[in-house]
Amino acid sequence: MSVTLLKTHPLMPNGQVGRDVPRLESMAKVTGREDYTHNLRLPGMLHAKIVRSTVAHGRILSIHTEEAAAVPGVHSVVTCADIRTIIPEPYFGPAFHDQPILADGKVRYVGEAVCVVLSHDPHIADAAAQLVLVDYEELPAVYDEVEAATSNVYVHETLKPAGTFPDLKHLEGKRDTNVALDYRLIRGDAEAAFAQAAHVFEHDFTTQQVMHTPFEPMISVGEPTSTGLTIYTASQSPSFVRIEMARLLKWPENRIRVKTSHLGGGFGAKLYIKLEALAAALALYTGRPVRVALTMEEQFYTITKHATTFRIKSGVDTDGKVIARRCDVWWNGGAYADIGPRVTQKSGFTAAGPYDIDNVYLESVAVYTNRPPAGALRGFGIPQLVWAYESHTDLIARGIGMDPVEFRRKNILRDGRPHATGTVMKDAAIPEVLERTAERIGWDKAFDRGTGTIRRGRGIAIGFKASISPTTSVAIVNVSADGSVTLYSSTVDMGQGSDTAMAQIVAEVLNVPTEGVCVVRPDTDVTPYDMATLGSRSTFHMGNAVRLAAEDAKKKLDDLAAELGLPERSNIPVDQLFKKRYGMQAGNVIGIGSFIPTYKSPDHDTGLSDNVTPFWMIGATAVEIEVDTETGHVTVTRMVNVCDVGTPLNPKVVETQISGAAVMQYGFTMSEKMELDAGQVTNASLADYKIPSILDIPPLMESEAVVATQHSGPFGAKGVGESATFGVSPAIANAIEDAVGVRITSLPITPEAVYRAMRAAANQPLEDF
Amino acid sequence: MADLSTISFTLNGRPVTARIAPHHTVVEVLQNEFGLFGARESCGQGLCGCCTVRVDGDPVSGCLFLAAFLEGTRVDTVESLARGGVPSVVQQAFIEAGAFQCGFCTPGFIMMTERLLEEHPDPDEDLIRHYLSGNLCRCGTYPEIVAAVQLAARRKSEARLDKAS
Numbered sequence: 001m002s003v004t005l006l007k008t009h010p011l012m013p014n015g016q017v018g019r020d021v022p023r024l025e026s027m028a029k030v031t032g033r034e035d036y037t038h039n040l041r042l043p044g045m046l047h048a049k050i051v052r053s054t055v056a057h058g059r060i061l062s063i064h065t066e067e068a069a070a071v072p073g074v075h076s077v078v079t080c081a082d083i084r085t086i087i088p089e090p091y092f093g094p095a096f097h098d099q100p101i102l103a104d105g106k107v108r109y110v111g112e113a114v115c116v117v118l119s120h121d122p123h124i125a126d127a128a129a130q131l132v133l134v135d136y137e138e139l140p141a142v143y144d145e146v147e148a149a150t151s152n153v154y155v156h157e158t159l160k161p162a163g164t165f166p167d168l169k170h171l172e173g174k175r176d177t178n179v180a181l182d183y184r185l186i187r188g189d190a191e192a193a194f195a196q197a198a199h200v201f202e203h204d205f206t207t208q209q210v211m212h213t214p215f216e217p218m219i220s221v222g223e224p225t226s227t228g229l230t231i232y233t234a235s236q237s238p239s240f241v242r243i244e245m246a247r248l249l250k251w252p253e254n255r256i257r258v259k260t261s262h263l264g265g266g267f268g269a270k271l272y273i274k275l276e277a278l279a280a281a282l283a284l285y286t287g288r289p290v291r292v293a294l295t296m297e298e299q300f301y302t303i304t305k306h307a308t309t310f311r312i313k314s315g316v317d318t319d320g321k322v323i324a325r326r327c328d329v330w331w332n333g334g335a336y337a338d339i340g341p342r343v344t345q346k347s348g349f350t351a352a353g354p355y356d357i358d359n360v361y362l363e364s365v366a367v368y369t370n371r372p373p374a375g376a377l378r379g380f381g382i383p384q385l386v387w388a389y390e391s392h393t394d395l396i397a398r399g400i401g402m403d404p405v406e407f408r409r410k411n412i413l414r415d416g417r418p419h420a421t422g423t424v425m426k427d428a429a430i431p432e433v434l435e436r437t438a439e440r441i442g443w444d445k446a447f448d449r450g451t452g453t454i455r456r457g458r459g460i461a462i463g464f465k466a467s468i469s470p471t472t473s474v475a476i477v478n479v480s481a482d483g484s485v486t487l488y489s490s491t492v493d494m495g496q497g498s499d500t501a502m503a504q505i506v507a508e509v510l511n512v513p514t515e516g517v518c519v520v521r522p523d524t525d526v527t528p529y530d531m532a533t534l535g536s537r538s539t540f541h542m543g544n545a546v547r548l549a550a551e552d553a554k555k556k557l558d559d560l561a562a563e564l565g566l567p568e569r570s571n572i573p574v575d576q577l578f579k580k581r582y583g584m585q586a587g588n589v590i591g592i593g594s595f596i597p598t599y600k601s602p603d604h605d606t607g608l609s610d611n612v613t614p615f616w617m618i619g620a621t622a623v624e625i626e627v628d629t630e631t632g633h634v635t636v637t638r639m640v641n642v643c644d645v646g647t648p649l650n651p652k653v654v655e656t657q658i659s660g661a662a663v664m665q666y667g668f669t670m671s672e673k674m675e676l677d678a679g680q681v682t683n684a685s686l687a688d689y690k691i692p693s694i695l696d697i698p699p700l701m702e703s704e705a706v707v708a709t710q711h712s713g714p715f716g717a718k719g720v721g722e723s724a725t726f727g728v729s730p731a732i733a734n735a736i737e738d739a740v741g742v743r744i745t746s747l748p749i750t751p752e753a754v755y756r757a758m759r760a761a762a763n764q765p766l767e768d769f
Numbered sequence: 770m771a772d773l774s775t776i777s778f779t780l781n782g783r784p785v786t787a788r789i790a791p792h793h794t795v796v797e798v799l800q801n802e803f804g805l806f807g808a809r810e811s812c813g814q815g816l817c818g819c820c821t822v823r824v825d826g827d828p829v830s831g832c833l834f835l836a837a838f839l840e841g842t843r844v845d846t847v848e849s850l851a852r853g854g855v856p857s858v859v860q861q862a863f864i865e866a867g868a869f870q871c872g873f874c875t876p877g878f879i880m881m882t883e884r885l886l887e888e889h890p891d892p893d894e895d896l897i898r899h900y901l902s903g904n905l906c907r908c909g910t911y912p913e914i915v916a917a918v919q920l921a922a923r924r925k926s927e928a929r930l931d932k933a934s
């Protein structure tokens with residue numbers, strides 16, 4: 001099992017940025033001393049157990065809490081009516097204010113939180129929760145995204161956009177629809193171009209609903225304080241939690257303190273607001289600290305990744321140039337919008353792929369259904385899109401008899417050319433990533449195709465993503481009187497290594513060792529605002545803010561030296577400087593950095609914008625596989641992942657982000673799927689929902705970051721956490737067609753699906769069950 | 770709820786007692802009675818290995834193993850491995866190989882690796898993968914974990930040679 005990154009990336013002059021610094025918290029993590037929110041115990045703390053809906057759509061007729069409340073040791077049983085005494089309008093969400101803290105007269109999916117049992121002992125709360133009985137009047141439910149888009153079963157009575165996003169305002173109060181957002185992009189005239197095309201191809205692809213399964217299950221603890229409220233939470237977005245709680249409670253932000261620790265994984269599950277509103281309301285209701293901690297199972301009822309249907313159509317001229325593309329994407333958002341409408345637009349506009357196409361028509365719709373809610377999951381919708389457009393791209397190449405790499409090369413989007421939105425590409429190493437991927441897998445070399453029942457094939461795929469914009473990051477760098485340096489930032493390190501990377505930026509600017517920089521954990525009373533840790537935005541946005549803050553501190557130190565009459569570049573140690581200024585070890589210097597990139601929102605009617613993102617992320621995958629023709633079993637024997645991450649701040653961390661992202665997407669490709677029966681998830685456990693183990697992953701995995709620079713990024717860097725997810729699924733499907741000539745169009749690619757496809761291709765289809 | 774009883778066992782080399790209920794698991798007792806959080810619950814079903822501790826030398830899933838069964842045993846947790854702030858060979862190898870991201874699974878992998886290298890000082894890759902297949906890592910650091918185990922095995926065998934010569 002080899003993982004190699006070409007060591008061609010530069011080390012910056014002070015030897016900090018570009019160095020393989022082990023994660024700063026390494027010792028804590030290997031000794032079991034890392035202080036996850038999971039570990040928090042507060043005096044007098046109550047444990048909450050959530051009673052969940054057993055029907056997919058229904059009106060609540062009554063909730064019988066008496067028996068549970070009578071169990072010795074139960075503190076109370078709390079329903080939405082009780083929550084209303086604290087928060088009169090108990091609806092939250094980042095894009096729509098559509099989700100009640102506890103079900104408010106109605107349930108919209110199986111697993112929705114209906115009421116809560118509180119006890120000092122989690123086992124008592126758990127046992128008593130079984131005694132709560134809820135009567136429902138069941139309503140018809142809708143589960144499929146395409147059906148729901150036109151169904152007359154409505155998940156919500158009216159749409160309630162949050163008002164934070166201007167492009168959602170027009171949806172306010174809209175009735176009788178499940179469509180939470182429809183985004184449209186019109187470039188050129190796709191219909192006219194289809195009429196002129198030499199070949200037209202049209203395919204449908206689907207992806208399944210999956211879940212993040214962060215290993216530290218979601219947890220929030222609310223604690224009433226003398227000034228208001230503290231929320232300890234495993235959250236990727238403490239600043240957002242504070243603002244949303246302030247809105248719900250109608251309090252000023254400064255009465256609410258949100259603290260996070262390192263997270264035991266996030267992947268998008270712990271974004272925006274999840275359990276925090278419940279934990280906060282319960283703490284204020286009881287006057288005691290309340291811990292709301294989910295089990296692995298309950299996470300499946302909390303947030304998931306969108307299932308999608310993607311219909312894609314392309315017109316190609318006689319030279320193999322794509323001249324028109326139409327994309328229709330339906331995103332299954334589940335019962336509450338969460339950030340789905342943003343996924344629909346922000347990822348939707350890249351649905352035509354990293355290709356130079358003059359005529360594009362694209363529709364991307366967010367649809368409510370009676371499934372557990374869907375939000376952001378590592379890639380923010382991009383892996384679903386790449387699955388479709390890169391499978392489609394391969395089918396076209398095969399259809400016109402062109403080599404799949406050559407076909408991509410011919411159509412690839414290059415710097416200086418406009419993307420479908422009209423934004424001119426810059427610092428997007430799409431051709432370079434494609435070429436390096438093909439080269440590393442040895443695309444032009446002879447390949448053993450296997451014999452007998454083992455057939456071998458190769459596949460390649462490339463995808464890209466725009467960073468979410470516009471978003472803000474603020475950072476503070478404090479230089480103490482002894483010269484030691486502290487960084488205050490609200491970027492949450494959930495394992496991606498951001499603390500270490502940010503410390504490297506500070507250290508490079510101030511010319512101190514990274515290992516000595518202290519990074520303060522996000523705490524909204526202490527660390528300044530950051531939009532959130534999501535979408536691979538932190539390296540770029542927070543990285544720029546941190547660099548500015550460190551430069552500001554450096555300038556202030558230089559000014560101090562000048563004030564003291566020291567010659568420029570006197571290189572006097574910082575502690576001496578402070579001593580000279582204050583006569584003793586005293587004082588500090590504080591540098592501040594704030595960063596927001598420029599951005600232009602897409603036009604409402606055409607979806608066009610000439611400045612749609614501050615940077616692009618690119619990732620490609622190539623695989624070699626074996627298919628057992630007797631069982632349909634697919635073994636990936638080698639996987640190459642190549643990304644454009646700009647210039648890596650920490651090559652080792654970048655390497656593990658690339659392989660880690662690829663492994664995760666490998667699970668979403670080969671095995672993971674939430675099985676639903678009448679809206680009930682029937683495999684909400686790691687026993688039946690199979691994530692990759694050490695035995696499942698390809699024996700050969702290779703990672704590479706191409707030599708590239710993001711000129712607007714800190715030291716040339718940009719985001720990396722998602723890029724290696726993009727190409728994995730279609731590369732494998734493309735390789736399967738290469739090996740055995742069948743096309744899989746739905747995820748996951750199970751042995752059964754492959755075997756069925758082979759039998760169907762041989763005109764001996766298996767019966768359906 | 771059920772009555773409490775007292776159990777005595779050896780925890781990381783020291784004799785201890787704890788008041789427990791019959792349904793308390795090893796993880797709960799380590800966390801709530803002893804403030805040890807290295808063994809932690811994720812799946813809660815014996816499937817991921819995040820809760821691995823050793824009881825009389827054998828790795829067990831602390832999320833399922835009942836504390837009542839600890840009576841008279843020797844329990845070792847990940848917290849026992851580093852001595853005086855110096856990590857064990859395996860822990861050091863995990864750091865150098867970058868064999869974790871969020872770190873939630875790491876104590877479990879480290880405890881299993883300690884045991885693996887006791888039983889098989891020179892494991893090949895296939896053996897490493899099979900031995901560790903009961904532990905899961907959602908961050909997908911498997912390639913680095915294999916590299917870490919190989920590094921630790923090499924360091925340990927070098928140390929043995931040094932001792933022998």
Ligand code: FES
Nearest residue numbers: 811813816818832
């Ligand atoms: S928590 Fe014990 S095995 Fe997963």
Ligand code: FES
Nearest residue numbers: 870872906907908
């Ligand atoms: S490092 Fe996160 S689960 Fe393994």
